[in-house]
Amino acid sequence: MQETDFVSGFARGLKVIEAFGETTPRLAIADVAKATGLDRATARRCLLTLAELGYADYDGKFFVLTPKILRLGHAYLSATPLPHIVQPFLDKLAEEVHQSASASVLDGTEVVYIARASQKRVMSINLMPGSRLPAYCASMGRVLLAAMPDNESLALLKQSNLKSFTPRTLTDPIRLMEELARVREQGFAVIDQELELGLCSIAVPLENDRGRVVAAINIGAPAASVPAAEMADRYLEPLKSVARLLKSLLR
Amino acid sequence: MQETDFVSGFARGLKVIEAFGETTPRLAIADVAKATGLDRATARRCLLTLAELGYADYDGKFFVLTPKILRLGHAYLSATPLPHIVQPFLDKLAEEVHQSASASVLDGTEVVYIARASQKRVMSINLMPGSRLPAYCASMGRVLLAAMPDNESLALLKQSNLKSFTPRTLTDPIRLMEELARVREQGFAVIDQELELGLCSIAVPLENDRGRVVAAINIGAPAASVPAAEMADRYLEPLKSVARLLKSLLR
Numbered sequence: 001m002q003e004t005d006f007v008s009g010f011a012r013g014l015k016v017i018e019a020f021g022e023t024t025p026r027l028a029i030a031d032v033a034k035a036t037g038l039d040r041a042t043a044r045r046c047l048l049t050l051a052e053l054g055y056a057d058y059d060g061k062f063f064v065l066t067p068k069i070l071r072l073g074h075a076y077l078s079a080t081p082l083p084h085i086v087q088p089f090l091d092k093l094a095e096e097v098h099q100s101a102s103a104s105v106l107d108g109t110e111v112v113y114i115a116r117a118s119q120k121r122v123m124s125i126n127l128m129p130g131s132r133l134p135a136y137c138a139s140m141g142r143v144l145l146a147a148m149p150d151n152e153s154l155a156l157l158k159q160s161n162l163k164s165f166t167p168r169t170l171t172d173p174i175r176l177m178e179e180l181a182r183v184r185e186q187g188f189a190v191i192d193q194e195l196e197l198g199l200c201s202i203a204v205p206l207e208n209d210r211g212r213v214v215a216a217i218n219i220g221a222p223a224a225s226v227p228a229a230e231m232a233d234r235y236l237e238p239l240k241s242v243a244r245l246l247k248s249l250l251r
Numbered sequence: 252m253q254e255t256d257f258v259s260g261f262a263r264g265l266k267v268i269e270a271f272g273e274t275t276p277r278l279a280i281a282d283v284a285k286a287t288g289l290d291r292a293t294a295r296r297c298l299l300t301l302a303e304l305g306y307a308d309y310d311g312k313f314f315v316l317t318p319k320i321l322r323l324g325h326a327y328l329s330a331t332p333l334p335h336i337v338q339p340f341l342d343k344l345a346e347e348v349h350q351s352a353s354a355s356v357l358d359g360t361e362v363v364y365i366a367r368a369s370q371k372r373v374m375s376i377n378l379m380p381g382s383r384l385p386a387y388c389a390s391m392g393r394v395l396l397a398a399m400p401d402n403e404s405l406a407l408l409k410q411s412n413l414k415s416f417t418p419r420t421l422t423d424p425i426r427l428m429e430e431l432a433r434v435r436e437q438g439f440a441v442i443d444q445e446l447e448l449g450l451c452s453i454a455v456p457l458e459n460d461r462g463r464v465v466a467a468i469n470i471g472a473p474a475a476s477v478p479a480a481e482m483a484d485r486y487l488e489p490l491k492s493v494a495r496l497l498k499s500l501l502r
Contacts, residue, residue, distance in 0.1 A: 003301045004455050009260030014304065025330035048256045053265065065327040067356050067363045070270050073324020074381035076316040079276035083379075091369065107320050112318045115379075117369065118342065128334075128366075129379050130325035 010045075013028035014025040016046040016053075017069065026062040028109055035043070040076050056097060073130050082127065082215060083115045085249050086206070089242045090117040090217065097238055099221045102127065105214070110159040111135050114215065133195065136160050136176055140216035142189035146180040147205055153180055169194040189237055191250035192228035199223060200230040204239045209251035260297075263289055267297040268320065278315040282388070324381050333466060334366045334380065336500050337457070340493045341368040341468065348489055350472045353378065354457070357395040358417075360411040362386050365466065384446065387427055388409050388420050389460040390454035391467035393440035397431040398456055398464035404431055439487055443479035453482040455490045457493060459501035466491060 019027060020033040024173040027035070034044040047063050050056035056063045077083055086103045094101040094117035104215040110132040118127075127133075136157055145153040154177060164172040170176050188204045203218035208236025219235045226234060252340040270278060270286040278286070283316050284294040301307035307314045328334055337354045346354040347369035355362040369378075378384075386392025387408055395405040405428060414421040421427050434440040439455045454469035470486045477485060 005296050006303060007260040007264055007296050007300045009258040010264030010297060010300050011304055013258055013261030013264065014306070014323065017326050020326040020330040022329040025332070033305040045256050045258050046261060049258045051262050052257060055265070065330055067327065067358045067365065069327040070324045070363055070365075070381040071383075072265065073321045073328075074383070075268050075271040076318065076320040077324075077379065077381060078273040079271040079316055081276070096377075107318045107321075112321050114318065114321075128328065130328060130381070132322075134324070189368055 007078070012036070012042055013046045013049065016043060016050065017065070017072075020065050026064050028062055032063070064251075077114070077129055082250070086217070086246065087115045087117070088217070089246060090115055093117065093217075093238055093242055095218070097219055097235060099219050099226075099235075100127075101217065101219050103215050103217045104138075104140045104144075105216075106135060106141070107132070109135055109156050109242065111138050111141045111144065111216070130205070134160060136162060137165060137191065137194045139189045139201040139218045140193040141233075142180065142183050142191070142215065143203045143205045143216040143218075146183040146189070150177065150180075153177070165195050166193055166197050168192060168197075188232065188239070190228055190231050193223055200226060200231055201229045202235050202239065204236070204243050206243050207247055209248055214250055253267065263287070263293055264297045266302065267294060268316070268323075271316050277315050279313055281315070328365070328380055328429075331365070331430060333501070337466070337468070337497065338366045338368070340497060341366055344368065344470070344489055344493055346466075348470055348471050348486060350486075351378075352468065353391070354466050354469050355389075355391045355395075356467075357386060357392070358383070359383045360386055360407050361388050362395065362467070364390045385411060387413060387422075388416060388442065388445045390442040390452040392438045392468045393434050393442070394454045394456045394467040394469075395464065397434040399441070401431075403426065404428070416446050417444055417448045419443060419448075422439065439483065439490070441479055441482050444474055448474075451479045451482055453486050453490065455487070455494050457501065458493055458498055460499055465501055 016037045018034055019032050027249055028039055029044045032047060033040045051058040054068050056065050090101040100118045102113055102116040104113045113127055113129050113131045115129060116127055135145055157173045157176055190200060190202045192200055199220060200223045201218050201220040203216045205213040206215040206217055208214045217239060266287045267283055280291055280295045283298060284291045302309040305319050305341060307316050319423050341352040341354060351369045353364055353367040354363045364378055364380050367378055367379045376409060381401060386396055397433060408424045408427055415422055439453060441453045443451050451474045452469050452471040454467045456464040457466040457468055459465045
């Protein structure tokens with residue numbers, strides 16, 4: 001790619017959008033400059049452009065994003081066949097097992113939810129398509145990392161911010177690599193309250209018709225009602241059955 | 252705003268992202284140029300920038316968006332308090348009435364879903380946060396349009412592409428304005444299979460603590476199990492009760 005094929009103003013603008021988030025919903029120009037590493041003048045121009053186009057509101061001091069921003073993420077969700085194909089299977093699965101079922105793909109060191117069928121909420125955070133979790137301590141993340149060659153999964157683990165969400169979170173790369181080997185061999189991953197106390201989940205990979213892992217699906221359940229040791233007994237077959245049905249539909 | 256405060260490369264790039272969608276998941280440079288009105292060279296540079304930054308994949312001919320794009324929409328969903336505040340109420344409501352419940356806001360002539368609790372799927376399309384429907388024929392859209400001054404709602408109706416999704420769809424602006432007046436007076440809107448045959452829905456406005464309408468919530472049900480005439484009897488009180496509880500939480 002040549003230098004002239006790169007639109008720097010576009011790249012900077014996308015960085016500015018990503019500066020907004022759960023803990024940073026309202027940002028002044030200086031905040032955005034700090035978060036993105038852009039100089040104040042550039043941050044200001046990107047923010048004013050967002051406001052001019054209706055993607056942000058500006059009260060003279062702070063900028064907030066508007067719902068128009070959702071058009072951008074929705075361009076992916078509506079353009080990608082995977083969420084549409086998977087959603088009805090998740091709906092049926094969630095109803096059958098009376099727990100929440102989700103599908104996700106890997107984006108860097110994180111899993112990104114692309115579809116979800118929610119029964120009752122078991123997590124304190126609100127998961128929806130577009131939500132992200134660190135891959136190393138999420139069941140779908142383990143399955144997706146296990147599907148990669150060891151050198152690639154190790155590289156991603158090294159890029160991850162391996163922190164303990166609970167006393168049970170695995171954060172040692174060596175132990176995580178051992179766990180990935182086990183996940184690969186058994187064909188599923190169980191997470192026992194590593195992301196949040198009280199929450200267990202089990203995930204299996206989704207292969208396409210050529211046997212390539214393209215996503216993962218999981219079932220989450222409250223540890224109080226389903227101990228981790230019982231997750232596989234209860235949910236592995238329903239999950240595998242969905243994966244089998246989807247295999248021929250995913251190209 | 253001065254000319255120099257506008258980053259044209261950013262504005263053009265955002266247009267390129269929006270060119271992707273359900274019917275246009277894979278786009279060549281010429282397709283994007285046509286869809287956006289940009290010249291080929293500009294479209295090409297924006298697409299290559301997206302690919303370089305990991306927001307798109309490129310096979311040498313076609314571009315597709317990657318899950319990284321979801322970071323942009325998620326910046327809004329995670330940064331905005333409304334979806335987080337509303338979601339647990341929708342979960343409870345959906346469980347109580349055994350139907351899907353949603354919340355949305357207005358973006359131009361469309362309603363944008365910001366939260367949703369799905370029970371069984373009743374529509375052929377897959378609604379999720381970020382999904383859009385034309386406001387004029389959606390129950391939440393009617394409620395949000397009814398909350399505006401007449402001249403503004405009429406202007407939005409005139410900008411809308413008023414088409415008949417079913418034989419029941421209201422498309423005459425005069426009749427729609429009469430319906431909005433009725434919705435305003437009665438405090439809710441019922442849609443009887445105007446968007447899709449077999450689907451009814453009922454919506455009420457969500458007011459913030461200062462009495463300003465900031466969003467709408469609805470319940471959708473299959474017409475076969477709940478005729479439109481019964482929607483209000485069954486679901487108006489549960490919806491209003493959620494609106495009352497949320498009023499003091501929305502600032």
